[in-house]
Amino acid sequence: MIQTSRLLLRPWRPEDRPPFAEQNADPVVMRFLIGPLTRAESDAYVDRTEQHLAMHGFCKWAVEALGVAPFIGSVGLTHVRFEASFTPAVEVAWRLHRRFWGHGYATEAARAAIEDGFTRVGLTEIVALTTLTNFPSMRVMERLGMTRTIEFDHPAVPEGHHLCRHILYRLSR
């Protein structure tokens, strides 16, 4: 578990799954991601995240806002699942329920996950990637001190799709 002044990044609990499915079904949350997801797809995502934690000792954590809500979304680190010029790589990723945007929670959680990645896990570099129009996410990357680098087509997004073109940010230890 990783604690910050306002947040707890922790392993997933069964009771996190319904609110996570709710946020994954929200077209506004998912507007820069391929989705929305069904309950089964959302649960499969959590299953993969739990497997990642068991294999690698880190994952996209469930995030709790202490004294505010037991689950506000997911933030953490994960191995990039596709091949590109910059892989193998570990990325930092975030997805919060809409109710919890605009409080600095994503940046606070990501900063803590990155710190854990560089210290406990021993990573030397962490990347972040998003579609070219996801300005809220790019603002988080910039607040984290990450450097904007190359553009690339995401191999999991169909060519010509408006979410295909992505930008890569990097941060060294």
Ligand SMILES: CC(C)(COP(=O)(O)OP(=O)(O)OC[C@H]1O[C@@H](n2cnc3c(N)ncnc32)[C@H](O)[C@@H]1OP(=O)(O)O)[C@@H](O)C(=O)NCCC(=O)NCCS
């Ligand atoms: C990307 C996402 C996590 C960003 O959330 P966010 O709330 O804008 O980001 P932060 O948690 O860092 O909060 C920063 C905002 O909180 C405000 N804020 C309020 N109180 C604050 C505090 N105590 N400390 C810091 N910031 C605070 C900041 O001013 C800032 O607002 P601004 O961007 O309008 O200037 C959110 O939009 C999201 O979940 N999107 C859907 C999923 C998604 O796109 N994921 C990324 C895929 S790559």
